Amino acid sequence: MLKYIVRRLILLIPILFGLSIFIIVLVHALPGDPCSSILGEHTSPDRLAACRHGLGLDKPLYQQYFDYMAGVFRGDLGTSATNRVSVVTSFLTRFPATIELSLAAMVVAIGVGVPLGIAAAKRQGSVFDNFATVASLIGISIPIFFLGLLLAYVFGVWLHWLPTLGRVNLRIYDFSHAGTNFLLWESLVINHNIPEFIDVVSHLILPAIALGTIPLAVVARITRSAVLEVLNEDYVRTARAKGLTSGRIDRRHVLRNAMLPIATVIGLQTGLLLGGAVLTETIFSWGGVGSWLFQAAVDKDFVVIQSGTLILATIFVLVNLTVDISYAYLNPRIRYS
């Protein structure tokens, strides 16, 4: 098992190298550079050249690549050209916001998707099953940004039930001195402030639903088909013949065996959430990694785009590795070597 993990981690290296080359070529092939964004359109060629020299943009591309990678190996992922904050610092302050949002979205997706899929599978062919199938196809088809706008309009603008902007009501609560940017944790565990916690949760609901809908639909579909497959297995019939209670059959026999494809999909979807987070975060003004990278793309902030993409890709690959490893625990028949 350990050998397998090590081999997968080693395989990660060429992938990340390839990715770093791809990204740096892509970014530098773009017309314009951070200097034109920082200095604006009305600037002298001298100042532009000085700025480019200061950022090392006048060197040949391979030289820039080696300089950048040398920094990466020293643990220095560079500094933003626009606000001179190091990429690692910005990432660490913003990533908790994205983690909170993604976790909440996965709670929505798993909490609703798995029971929905099981219920549909147990009533295969019924009206409820057909309804769930169509509903999950609709859930997959609605673009996140449209769903986000719809939710914001209905529950925010129209009904005034839930806030639609930001992570917390900044007029009342101040988290600027909090130790971490995990607001749920800070408000509940550190501050013991229940109204504050409720405010944070209420800000979280709409973005989490918007981000969680596609994974929800996918998880529900996979759960349904996985459970259906297991329900037809001989050992389930045997268990039923032995007179086990249906609850016990569901938990010990059906769900445990159906868990493998469900876990795969959950893992894959968790990785994909990072992409969807860009949209959700821009719509709901959520100060996470997505809106940070979006702003970097607007500013052509090369270093942030490069490092941010590399970090996200690494996380994505690691999440998938974790999923693969978790198979071995979910299904003892799988042995990695």
Place this chain on the structure above:
Amino acid sequence: MALPDMQSPSALQLGGPGDGAGTEDVEVALESLSQWQLAWRRFKLHRLAAVGLCIFGFMVLMAIFGPILDPYDPIFIPNAHVPGGDPPSLAHLFGTDDVGRDVFAMVVNGARISVTIGVFSMLIAGIVGVLVGAVAGYVGGLVDNVLMRIVDVFFAIPFLFVILVASRFFGQGQLIPLILIFGLLSWPLISRLVRAMFLSLREADFVEAARAVGVSDFRITFRHILPSALGPVIVAMTLIMASNIVLEAFVSFLGFGLTEDQTSWGNALSNAQTVLSQGNWWWAFFPGMAIALTVLAINFIGDGLRDALDPRSRL
């Protein structure tokens, strides 16, 4: 067991890594036309697919003929009667935007762009994906290794983000570059699928027989193996079409896609977002519904195709 990633139907699946199709799951025998006729029969019985085909057909017709028949010019700016736009009325079925442009005209003209992008980027992704996958799977060895590592890199890329950057700066707000970008970034899924099937099919008896008779590699690849592998590829291509239509709307929505003067659904949504808080929902609602309906229709069709072409798959 089939790997779930191929079969998970999400329209936004393309960023995910996976191992392609479960090879043993693929229906192998397609010796004669009757297999396709069988598939067509199964497809026709699929009610959702029929609904999807109707909706998508309607969208295509709207894309072709709509702009000719529609009385309003989506770009022409009359004077708005109400600040922030008129609500839906008989004159303007879907209302107007803040400067009085007809939203219905936007939806109709946007269909043209979305359908064009969806169809052509799907074809590009299909052709590139099949070629790469066929070469990797049939030749094998070093070529296979190199090609698949490239595919790995593509799968590790934060897809939505790269497509955002690429469309803004290479797309230049024009349609054809955007189609190329979407097509050239979405082929890896198909190439993995094709490769997996080639790996198993090239050892199949009928291929060996063909080789023994002296059939050329080119002919074996395209005449003998590819038709057997085509079913799942077609299903994957429908998913790619749906996801690329959403992607166009996505990049245009964030202001990184088509220029403002082109009426795409994403542009309409993006402009409408700013005034949504004033309560004029129609400007965002109808273009958004158009995207959702089109994608839904394609997913319905994909579902039907999956049942028809890949009857043993679990979804």
